[in-house]
Amino acid sequence: MQFDLNTARPVLASTPAAVEALVGELPADWTEVNEGPGTWTVHEVVAHLIHGERADWIPRVRHLIEFGASRPFPPFDRTFGFAEARERPLGELTREFVRCRAASLEALASLHLTNEDLAREGRHPEFGVVQLSQHLATWVVHDLTHLSQIARIMAVQYRQAVGPWSAYLRIVRPIT
Amino acid sequence: MQFDLNTARPVLASTPAAVEALVGELPADWTEVNEGPGTWTVHEVVAHLIHGERADWIPRVRHLIEFGASRPFPPFDRTFGFAEARERPLGELTREFVRCRAASLEALASLHLTNEDLAREGRHPEFGVVQLSQHLATWVVHDLTHLSQIARIMAVQYRQAVGPWSAYLRIVRPIT
Numbered sequence: 197m198q199f200d201l202n203t204a205r206p207v208l209a210s211t212p213a214a215v216e217a218l219v220g221e222l223p224a225d226w227t228e229v230n231e232g233p234g235t236w237t238v239h240e241v242v243a244h245l246i247h248g249e250r251a252d253w254i255p256r257v258r259h260l261i262e263f264g265a266s267r268p269f270p271p272f273d274r275t276f277g278f279a280e281a282r283e284r285p286l287g288e289l290t291r292e293f294v295r296c297r298a299a300s301l302e303a304l305a306s307l308h309l310t311n312e313d314l315a316r317e318g319r320h321p322e323f324g325v326v327q328l329s330q331h332l333a334t335w336v337v338h339d340l341t342h343l344s345q346i347a348r349i350m351a352v353q354y355r356q357a358v359g360p361w362s363a364y365l366r367i368v369r370p371i372t
Numbered sequence: 373m374q375f376d377l378n379t380a381r382p383v384l385a386s387t388p389a390a391v392e393a394l395v396g397e398l399p400a401d402w403t404e405v406n407e408g409p410g411t412w413t414v415h416e417v418v419a420h421l422i423h424g425e426r427a428d429w430i431p432r433v434r435h436l437i438e439f440g441a442s443r444p445f446p447p448f449d450r451t452f453g454f455a456e457a458r459e460r461p462l463g464e465l466t467r468e469f470v471r472c473r474a475a476s477l478e479a480l481a482s483l484h485l486t487n488e489d490l491a492r493e494g495r496h497p498e499f500g501v502v503q504l505s506q507h508l509a510t511w512v513v514h515d516l517t518h519l520s521q522i523a524r525i526m527a528v529q530y531r532q533a534v535g536p537w538s539a540y541l542r543i544v545r546p547i548t
Binding site for chain 1: 373374375378379382383386387389390391392393394395396397398399401402405496499500502503505506507509510512513514516517519520523524526527529530532533534535536537539541542543544
């Protein structure tokens, strides 16, 4: 599927509500555990999603529109704010993610991007020249990959509990 | 984590709302497409989840309590009702899944299962002897694996659109 603002926007509008519905009220048994050393908890994933709204998605759209490919995007710290976020209840973070996303979508609408704009080029610090449409498509997929990660973090907690059903449940098996 | 009704129940209560929030209002570009030949659409996944409420989770709990390991569970048809479900709007199906799950959780509560009950044995047609706790843990993980599948079905539609970011987004790459 080609990137299109009209099909992308409804996904960006629904994923934060899905994250909130899924984990906003869960006990810590599910949300303060991870998949092993060097992996994230659900709580940390949500902190990362909030930071993306503040420092990545719309800020990089603006950067690209202002500087084109002449200046690379500032780097993005994937674990920024984790220590602070750990002190706050997860339900507070999921609500903040919903609010931040609503603000991001308002900001996106206010840019009145055209199809020509979507082909505009920016510079990624690692990939080099990228298109605005690729950045925006990545925003959508980034939501989905972290939603999938949240489901997996929870599922692996029951790796033993499901007994023989693990044969049918790839999600509980370690990523190879 | 060991299976426990008090930690499992909140997940079973939240996943249908998460599915509804995620896909209940999305355009068909996301929900009537699959990952390739022999894979499911989002619409079909939701139909499968509804059928699980009707024919698998609580019915097998009751079967196990009635027959123990003396009689295997009746087989479960993973694609039952797909043709009929395709005729109905997805938002209707997600709402039905929420309702069916609420009824399942009421039925579960009415059984007043004890820790001793959780160790009771039944017979799976393929795996042989299984415990009730394993069946219930599988209910939880089954929700999570299909939520993850829904996210993946959507993400792979943007496999090309994300351009070079696919290097960081394992979710858009074909499952090996």
